[in-house]
Amino acid sequence: MIGSLYHPGDTPLHRIPAAAKLGFLFAAGLALFLTDSPAPLAAAAAAAALLLAATGAPARSLWRQLRAVALIIALVFAANLAFADAGTAFAVLCRLSALVMAAMTVTVTTRTSDMLEAVERGLSPLGRMGLANPAKVGLAVALTLRFVPEIFGHYREIRDAQAARGIAASPLAILVPLVVRNLKAAEDIAAAIDARGFGAPRDGASPKERHRP
Amino acid sequence: MKTLDLVLVALFAGLVIVLGLLPPVPLGFIPVPITLQTLGVMLAGVILGGRRGALACLLVVLLVALGLPILAGGRGGLGVFAGPTAGFLLGWVPGALIAGLIAERVAAPADGAIRQTAAFLAAAVVGGIVVVYAVGIPWLAAAAHIGLGKAAAGSLAFVPGDIVKAVVAAVVARGVHRAYPVLPARAP
Known part of the structure; x- marks a missing residue:
């Protein structure tokens, strides 16, 4: 895309x-x-x-x-x-x-x-100080690139549905359903990322700590 | 930062990019057609709040720097930052931050439609226009070696379009907030 x-x-x-x-x-x-x-x-x-x-x-x-x-x-x-x-x-x-x-x-x-x-490596001193997490920056970049075609697809669907009902193209009519639909999806995606253990403590942490939500 | 915050930041960065891909909207009373990208910046601030909104814009700025052509008109790469108008891009970050901080404090969930929309409008105008121009105009003046006054005069053509976008952002933010609030609640 x-x-x-x-x-x-x-x-x-x-x-x-x-x-x-x-x-x-x-x-x-x-x-x-x-x-x-x-x-x-x-x-x-x-x-x-x-x-x-x-x-x-x-x-x-x-x-x-x-x-x-x-x-x-x-x-x-x-x-x-x-x-x-x-x-x-x-x-x-x-x-x-x-x-x-x-x-x-x-x-x-x-x-x-x-x-x-290079950016992640540049950020790693900040990561050791706990100010920024280079892995999270990488994940955010990957997620954004994945979201763009997704959001664009939602935009087309909403636009087509509204056109079928005779609603003229307008940012006002499209943006509210577009944003709300994506906000709802965001919760599922966040749950899926958590379920895969992203950001969980590394080995050595107690099992109790590892399974904290 | 929780995973959901990270996902929301990435989501709105994506929204800013998609709004830049859409064709510019011609408005009868303004000479230049407006691109919707800065509308996304305003929305990130007033819907997500200051911190997450600013991070979403920072993420877009990072993606531009990484070499992706995601700005309106297919521009991108490090060359954008070397150009004299880079301040208007970097200004998105403090702009979304201020817009979000204002929205968090002024737009109470219990407010009626008109009051809340007005609060979102004020947030979008101050953050998305005043702050962005406050970064962009001095940057332009310094990079182009022209006075502040001339840099400001050259930027005026974009103000009417930005005001239209702030109104759209306020109405959309009100609609989203009623259906699915994610703005952090904060006592004024």
């Missing part, structure tokens, strides 16, 4: 571990805001464009992602040209383009599952 923006390939960019790519992207994002002079920013934008081209992803799918943000960046460029000077406008244009293309490079060359793994 939901595709991924990942483009399979075997370029050097694909082989860099996800965490390293995310770290580099973060550092590059900070560095791009350290300078306002056009020359290094233009070089960064050119480098990011080369990286994005080196991913081997088809231009059409890249452009589909770039289109919306390119429009905003163009508007920003026009606003800066009108209210500031041409140098600033060019510098901001280069910085935003470099950031967007570098970030897209990471997304296009990294599997969603590898990215999730």
